[in-house]
Every structure is written in structure tokens, then in C-alpha cells.
Amino acid sequence: MNRPEKLIEGDIRLDGRRPDELRPIKIKVGALNRADGSCYLELGGNKVMAAVYGPREVHPRHMAKSTSAVVRYRYSMASFSVEERKRPGPDRRSIEVSKVSREALEPVIFEEYFPRSAIDIFVEVLQADAGTRTAGINAASIALADAGIPMKSLVSSCAVGKVDDTLVLDLNKDEDNYGQADMPVAMTPDGNITLLQMDGHLTRDEFREALEMAKGACTTIYELQRAALVEKYSSQMEGGDVIE
Amino acid sequence: MSLSDEVMTELRKDYIYNLMVKGEREDGRAFDQYREITIDTNVIERAEGSARVQLGDTLLVVGVKIQPGAPFPDTPDQGVIITNLELIPLASPVFEAGPPREDAIELARVVDRGVRESGAIDLSKLCITPGEKVWMVFIDVHVLDDGGNIMDAAALGAIASLLTAKVPAKRFNIGEEDMDVPMRDVPVSITAVDIGGTIMLDPSLDEESIAGTKLTVTSNQEGAISAMQKSGVHPLTTEQISYIVDIAIDKAKEIREKFLVI
Numbered sequence: 001m002n003r004p005e006k007l008i009e010g011d012i013r014l015d016g017r018r019p020d021e022l023r024p025i026k027i028k029v030g031a032l033n034r035a036d037g038s039c040y041l042e043l044g045g046n047k048v049m050a051a052v053y054g055p056r057e058v059h060p061r062h063m064a065k066s067t068s069a070v071v072r073y074r075y076s077m078a079s080f081s082v083e084e085r086k087r088p089g090p091d092r093r094s095i096e097v098s099k100v101s102r103e104a105l106e107p108v109i110f111e112e113y114f115p116r117s118a119i120d121i122f123v124e125v126l127q128a129d130a131g132t133r134t135a136g137i138n139a140a141s142i143a144l145a146d147a148g149i150p151m152k153s154l155v156s157s158c159a160v161g162k163v164d165d166t167l168v169l170d171l172n173k174d175e176d177n178y179g180q181a182d183m184p185v186a187m188t189p190d191g192n193i194t195l196l197q198m199d200g201h202l203t204r205d206e207f208r209e210a211l212e213m214a215k216g217a218c219t220t221i222y223e224l225q226r227a228a229l230v231e232k233y234s235s236q237m238e239g240g241d242v243i244e
Numbered sequence: 245m246s247l248s249d250e251v252m253t254e255l256r257k258d259y260i261y262n263l264m265v266k267g268e269r270e271d272g273r274a275f276d277q278y279r280e281i282t283i284d285t286n287v288i289e290r291a292e293g294s295a296r297v298q299l300g301d302t303l304l305v306v307g308v309k310i311q312p313g314a315p316f317p318d319t320p321d322q323g324v325i326i327t328n329l330e331l332i333p334l335a336s337p338v339f340e341a342g343p344p345r346e347d348a349i350e351l352a353r354v355v356d357r358g359v360r361e362s363g364a365i366d367l368s369k370l371c372i373t374p375g376e377k378v379w380m381v382f383i384d385v386h387v388l389d390d391g392g393n394i395m396d397a398a399a400l401g402a403i404a405s406l407l408t409a410k411v412p413a414k415r416f417n418i419g420e421e422d423m424d425v426p427m428r429d430v431p432v433s434i435t436a437v438d439i440g441g442t443i444m445l446d447p448s449l450d451e452e453s454i455a456g457t458k459l460t461v462t463s464n465q466e467g468a469i470s471a472m473q474k475s476g477v478h479p480l481t482t483e484q485i486s487y488i489v490d491i492a493i494d495k496a497k498e499i500r501e502k503f504l505v506i
Contacts, residue, residue: 004388034506063304067250076435092349099346099475104478198359207469207489209480 003178013175015044017167022158022217023131027139027228029146037147040227041139044104050139052147054119058157069114073102075136077105077125097133104137104157104186104195110150111201130176131159137186137195142225146232153168156193157186158217160210162202167210169217181206187212187224257454264442271448275493281304283400283503285408293409293425295355297401300448301391306383306401308409311423312372312416323378327387329354329398336390354473355385355398358462360471362431365406369426372418379411381425385391392449395460397442399433403504404500430504431470432496433462436488438480443488445495459485461492465500469493 004014009238011018023044031040035051042048058064061170075098090098092147101123121144123136134157141155163182167220176182181200187193253483263270269285273279279300284407288294293308315322329352331339359365383405385398406425413419437455446456456478461469473488474480480488 073312073377090355095349096348096353103477188479192353193479193485194479196472196474196485199357202469204489204493208486211485
């Protein structure tokens with residue numbers, strides 16, 4: 001596909017969104033049976049499944065840490081998730097995405113509660129539409145909570161980018177391919193940044209504005225994550241009210 | 245990590261933290277001061293471009309090889325950049341042989357994004373026959389001694405090599421004369437760490453190993469940001485990030501003017 005002539009026209013993007021509008025998000029907590037915790041999440045055209053196993057024994061054993069749990073994150077894209085079939089298995093991109101995603105979540109996990117054990121997070125991208133790492137982190141964060149892993153808070157993630165000299169939230173595929181900048185961010189509800197990457201072209205001022213936009217979006221996503229968890233767990237309590 | 249390593253890390257952390265409280269660093273530098281930088285270019289005659297970079301105790305060699313190849317289907321009229329970096333066991337007791345691990349892959353990809361996203365190379369000028377043949381630029385970083393902050397040293401070496409590299413048109417019977425690599429920009433990467441709330445640039449090996457997080461900011465000639473990467477478990481605040489971005493852009497300008505004049 002060739003570059004559309006304009007990615008944004010009079011404040012409306014190709015998919016009809018305003019610059020500061022997220023794509024629709026659907027969350028299903030506990031979508032899998034075998035995993036200790038799981039979450040299925042859709043973000044626009046992205047469909048991701050996250051599963052958490054653990055705390056459990058570490059294999060291989062030499063990876064174990066004597067004073068805390070080892071957290072592992074495997075981001076993987078299904079071969080059919082993209083236009084051109086992707087060769088299965090980890091490539092350099094997914095290894096990097098796995099590393100930064102793990103680092104985005106580790107600060108909220110009480111790793112020191114589980115020395116010599118492993119907390120394994122698996123994220124499978126079933127369909128990709130730009131923003132898979134942010135969708136994965138959002139889902140993984142919920143899956144960790146669903147698995148009952150003690151956490152300081154959830155982590156929420158969203159990308160900000162620049163298309164046709166306008167800052168926009170949550171880039172779609174065309175905006176990602178033909179835009180001028182892409183900046184995925186993850187943060188805790190109290191505003192600590194746990195993931196920050198950027199490529200493209202941003203001035204200092206644009207960067208500051210982009211970070212503020214990401215903050216606002218992460219707050220919105222946090223509310224959705226929280227609501228999804230409350231929905232699952234409040235319905236499991238007999239006749240009880242939602243505990244705030 | 246063995247328990248003794250964990251104890252040593254804690255001791256080092258205390259030492260560096262206590263210095264930081266007094267406003268000092270273990271090697272006497274100011275918090276925003278880089279270690280001494282030496283860049284020698286064209287150190288490998290066989291390579292189309294090369295640079296040896298010494299950044300404090302860190303030593304590495306970057307070699308650029310350029311040869312014809314097939315373009316990517318989605319960019320049929322553009323040259324190709326491929327960046328590789330390996331943390332070979334020669335460079336540190338903690339590096340192991342084998343395929344690159346996530347740290348090496350991350351470093352290579354951040355170097356690559358700095359060069360690519362700043363538009364440093366005019367890739368359209370590296371097209372030979374659209375859709376069939378283009379120049380492929382291979383940037384290989386060979387770390388020889390890990391003294392901390394491989395990231396910035398590798399990025400410096402990559403851009404210094406490219407600035408002096410020649411496209412070997414004659415050797416491949418593609419042109420009469422070899423040409424310079426078509427450079428449009430000179431991105432510079434600056435890496436900062438947060439140690440106990442204090443931001444330090446160009447971390448030494450010890451500082452790097454105890455810091456929870458590094459933030460690398462690559463900026464171009466006009467002072468815009470081309471690439472960023474937070475690496476590490478410790479979170480950063482918006483204020484810290486904003487501060488690092490500001491000093492990184494200024495420091496990049498300083499280093500560019502001193503070492504990378506086109």
C-alpha cells in the first residue's frame with residue numbers, strides 16, 4: 001500500500017479518530033484455564049493474549065535468584081498476525097520488545113516475596129495493527145493481577161506519535177508506517193515511567209507534549225484495566241458489593 | 245547471580261551512593277561530564293569505513309562494509325542499513341560466547357535507530373537499480389573492552405565510520421569512482437543513569453551496574469530527538485526524563501562539534 005496523501009485532515013485521522021482519541025479497547029480477564037492468570041485484550045485491530053505462570057520453580061535452575069523471583073517475559077507474534085507471513089520464533093525485534101516489556105512490569109511486582117522462583121509472562125500477538133507491545137503490556141499487567149501476583153499497582157501503556165506534524169495518540173498501522181515519530185510509553189498510575197522508547201523526529205517541546213498526552217491516555221487505560229478486574233472478581237463474591 | 249556477587253553489588257552501590265551525596269563520582273568527574281573521548285578513523289583498511297573509539301575505559305572498533313544487494317520489497321529504491329553488535333567474551337568476564345543476547349540486541353537496535361531515524365544517511369542515493377540492486381551498509385560494532393556506556397561509544401563509532409566511509413563502486417564495477425556515503429545528519433547518543441535520584445551522564449562500569457535504569461537520547465544536528473530508549477527496571481519520573489532530554493541535546497551538540505565535524 002502506498003502512503004495516503006494525508007494522514008490527518010482537519011483534526012480527523014484516517015480511521016475517523018481525533019488526535020487524542022484511543023482506539024476501542026476490549027478486555028477479558030481470565031480467558032485461559034491452564035494459566036495461573038490470563039487476559040485477552042483487543043486494541044483496535046490488535047488481538048493479544050497474555051498468560052502468567054508462577055511463582056513456580058525456575059528452569060533452568062541456574063537462572064534462579066537467591067533474593068528474589070526471576071521475571072521472564074516472552075513476546076511472540078503469530079506467523080499469521082501480519083500481512084506478510086512472519087517466520088515463527090523469536091527475532092531480534094521480539095527479543096528487544098520482550099526485554100523492555102519485562103522492564104516495564106518488573107518495578108510493580110514484589111519480586112522479593114518469591115526468592116528462587118520464576119514468574120513467567122507470555123504474550124502472544126494473534127493479530128497486529130501497530131501498538132502490539134503496548135497492548136501486550138496492558139494485557140500482561142492484568143494477567144499478573146489475575147494470577148494473584150502481589151503488585152504495587154497495575155501498569156498501563158500507550159503510544160504517542162507524530163503524523164503530518166500533528167501529535168496523535170495510539171498510532172494505527174498506516175500512521176506507524178508513514179508517520180514521523182512513534183513513542184511507546186508505559187507508566188504506573190502515580191506517573192512513574194516504566195517504559196520509554198522513541199524513534200523518528202520530535203522537538204523538545206513536541207516531546208514534552210507527547211509525554212503529557214501519553215500520561216492522559218495511560219490514566220484512561222488504567223481505569224479500563226481496573227474495571228475489567230473489578231468486574232471479574234466482584235461477581236465471584238457471593239452477593240457482595242464491589243470493594244473499592 | 246551468586247550471593248557473593250549480590251553482596252558486592254550492594255557494597256559498590258553504597259560506595260557510589262555515598263560519593264553521590266557529596267556531589268562526587270568515583271573518577272572525580274562532574275555529573276554531566278563525559279570521560280575522555282578518542283576517535284581514530286580508518287583504522288581498518290579492509291573496511292569501507294572504520295573507527296576506534298576509546299571512551300574512558302571502554303574500547304571498541306566499528307567497521308562499515310558496503311556491498312551491493314537486494315533492497316527490501318517495501319523500499320525498492322532505498323539502500324539498506326544493517327547494524328550488528330556482539331558482546332564477545334574477550335571484552336568482559338561476564339560476556340559469554342554464543343548468539344547475541346537481549347542486551348547486545350538492544351544495543352545494536354538503538355545504535356541502528358539513531359542512524360536510521362535521524363535520516364543520517366540519504367538512502368535514496370544508495371539505489372543502484374530500483375527494485376533490484378542497492379548498496380547495503382553493514383555497521384558492525386566490535387566491543388573489545390567493557391568499561392561502561394558501550395551504547396554511546398558504539399553510536400559515536402558508527403557515525404564516525406560512516407562519515408569517513410567510501411562506497412566501493414569501482415571494485416564492484418558499478419561506477420568509475422568510489423563515492424562518499426551520502427550523509428545528511430550527524431546524530432549523537434547521550435546516555436544518562438539515575439543513581440539515588442541524581443542524574444549522571446556517561447556511566448562508568450560500576451555506575452552502570454548499580455544504576456537501575458539508563459536513558460539514551462539520540463539527537464540530530466538541529467537539536468531534535470531522533471531516538472530514545474529507556475533500559476532497565478527502575479522507573480523514571482517525567483521531570484527526570486525532561487531534564488535528561490535537555491542536557492542530552494546540549495551535550496550531543498558539544499560532542500558533535502568537537503569530534504564529528506563533517
